[in-house]
């Protein structure tokens with residue numbers, strides 16, 4: 100049975116992807132074992148919602164969601180319905196927008212949560228009945244959200260391996276071994292879809308010679324990570340990697356710390372992007388999971404964004420990790436909606452990767468430290484394959 104969506108919400112600067120909402124709602128019906136029932140969803144504004152809320156609940160204010168079961172009565176169960184109709188879910192998009200903003204989620208995420216909430220009411224859950232019922236409903240909401248997040252429809256997320264640390268070991272002795280060029284070949288043979296190296300201005304690990312040789316030997320895709328400094332831009336224009344990722348670079352940092360402040364240096368970054376794209380080199384901007392940075396990246400013509408996963412990986416509690424995960428999921432979704440291609444990376448390891456890899460809109464993960472350090476014990480080929488197994492079985496996400 101179809102999901103029938105009517106969109107009465109016509110605010111010109113608000114894009115509502117009705118197709119995606121319908122697909123998500125149909126999947127929810129499936130997850131709730133009511134895929135053969137019809138469901139109506141109506142999107143309205145606060146004024147209309149206030150009228151409904153006043154008429155049906157005696158409350159003179161808008162609310163986020165109302166649900167009206169097809170048959171309203173204490174003894175009715177879904178299976179007793181004469182026709183296979185669940186009823187109506189009515190959502191105020193004005194309220195959903197405010198809630199999305201205050202909880203730093205995308206509008207789509209918030210609408211999806213409200214649909215889940217409404218659907219659970221239509222299928223017999225009621226958080227107002229008792230504390231126990233409220234808990235039950237909340238648990239079911241969380242379960243449905245996470246099941247939507249882990250059911251992807253796009254091909255598997257790619258894995259690009261950052262081989263900087265191989266060069267770090269070489270530089271520690273100032274010799275010629277181990278060679279990041281050899282490491283890159285092993286990673287490709289093990290199934291990596293790309294090789295990443297960061298040519299830093301201080302040349303602490305990767306050297307100019309490495310990038311030149313990698314350009315000749317990498318058969319998948321060479322992604323040159325770099326600061327937007329003139330000297331390095333010229334090298335990139337000369338060597339022509341398959342793409343560049345612009346990152347902030349500080350002399351004293353151990354590794355790249357935060358994401359780029361795109362909003363604060365739009366002009367400078369736009370100029371570098373233009374130079375690169377004129378030379379046929381797509382540009383990715385390494386940014387924190389922040390909707391303002393996503394928009395600015397889109398505004399100045401980036402092809403990709405790479406979303407910084409560091410805070411998610413470094414989280415010290417499950418609650419904090421969950422919070423950071425949702426920021427990444429929202430940012431990735433928004434970037435995808437704007438037409439940006441989405442990569443992610445930094446700090447990902449054998450525990451934290453699966454959840455990120457399950458996000459449908461992420462093209463590629465850039466992973467270095469975890470794989471190279473595991474390789475010390477297991478060998479590089481094995482370490483890459485283990486990571487690929489995790490990504491392969493990570494599932495596919497709706498958000």
Ligand code: PXP
Pocket residue numbers: 261263297324344346354355385405443444445446447465466467468469
């Ligand atoms: N992405 C970017 C932009 C980075 O700077 C780094 C670190 O070099 C990575 C991904 C990989 O991070 P890690 O080595 O923690 O996997």
